[in-house]
Amino acid sequence: MRIDLDEQQQFVYKVTCTECVVRDRIKWATYRAGEDNGFMAAMDRWIFHLTQKHPDADAPCLKFLPEAQQRQQERREARSSG
Structure with missing residues (x-):
């Protein structure tokens, strides 16, 4: 995960997969602004990527899959x- 600052000096979270290429040699990544809990949104997206594209991955964040699924359901309902 990389944490940067945007033009308004707000945190921006970027997670990049070192294995997946989506197009023209560009690596899969998620980019979320710091507002509205951007860190959790970026981590949720990363967790979903791992479970879908790398099901055998052993990553500590995967223990938060149930919470990520719950947040996703809440966003859909909202x-x-x-």
Whole structure:
């Protein structure tokens, strides 16, 4: 994970997969701004990437998969209700 600052000096979180290439030799990555709990959003996306593309991976963050799934469900419900 890399943490940078954007133009407004807000945190930006970027997680890059060292194995997956999505197009034209560009590595898979997720990029989330610091507002609205961007760190958790980036980690959730990374956890989902690991479980889908690297199911045999042994990463400590995978123990948070149930919580990531719960947050995803809550986001979906919030979008559909409003």
